[in-house]
Amino acid sequence: MAKMPKYTSELPAGILSEIEVSLLHPAQPALGYREVNYRVQQFxxxxxxxxxxxxxxxxxxxxxxxxGLPYVVDHHHRARAIQLTGLRKTVYIKVLExxxxWxxxxxxxxxxxxxxxYLYDKDGNSIEPNEIPANLAQLQDDKYRSLAWAVLEAGGYQESNVPFQEFMWGNYFRQRISFEDTDEEFTKAVNEALILCRKPQASKLPGYIAGVGEGSASKAK
Structure with a gap:
């Protein structure tokens, strides 16, 4: 395959490039590390x-x-997972802007x-742009973002193109479910969240499926 140009801050919009993943800056303060770890195993x-x-x-x-810093605007979980695998130092990017x-x-x-x-931390509190971590390795673990991912995988709601959909569902669950981040507690939380997905209070969330509440927590661990 043809080699892509190395990243420089002069690249115009629309250009594909190769960059060391350690140089990428996040545009959100937190991740769901259960999803990250799942992706690590996939890679x-x-x-x-x-x-x-x-x-x-x-x-x-x-x-x-x-x-001149490159900010990742989507797919932070994928980027962090690649970093954690230790399999390679670079990823491919597309400059949007x-x-x-400016x-x-x-x-x-x-x-x-x-x-x-996304200007909310791992506990759902609002932050300023200068409070976003300086690199992917410093991203916080939001267990409710992990919960929202597991519920999506279990069919609790549908994937949509609404930005930060899983964080929105995570905040919905945050207000209604309390759990310790152990495998056993997480599995229980997924099953509880699957029931909450079909409640009328969830109907305005992106990907809501009327009548949903059955599923499994197969990716909870």
Whole structure:
């Protein structure tokens, strides 16, 4: 396969590039690490050729900030999982917007307008852009984001194109379920959440399926 150009802050929008994953900056403060760990195992099961082909097809969308830093605007779980595998140092990205000539205020206004940044921490509290971790390795673990992912995998709601869908469901569960982050407690929480998915209070959430409540917590561990 043809080599992609290495990342520089001068890349225009629309360009595909290769970058060291450690150089990527997150546009959210937290992840669901159960999903990350699940993806780690998926990637480790691939050959190096299969993994490279997968990453070329599933590139990471990036916005370049005024200081030249590349911010990942989606698929943070995939990026962090690749980093944790230790199998390779680079990933492939696509520049959606180069904002080097913008002010910081203009950049963050654009990020929020496009729903490319999520300004809530692992406990659901609002934060400022300067409180986002400086790199992927510093991302916090939001157990309710993991719960929302497991419930999605179990069929509790449908995947949609609404940005931060799993965080929205995670916050819904956060207000209604309390659990310790052990495998046993997590499985119980998934089963409880599957019932909550069919409640009228969930009907406004993206991907809601009327009457859903049965499923399994097969990916809870």
């Amino acid at each position: 480790k099961a691939m050959s190096s050729k299969e993994l490279d082909a997968y990453l070329r097809e599933h590139f990471l969308p990036v916005a370049i900030a005024p200081d 180069n904002c080097k000539d 002010t910081e205020a203009e950049f963050w206004q654009m990020m929020q307008k496009n729903a490319w940044v």
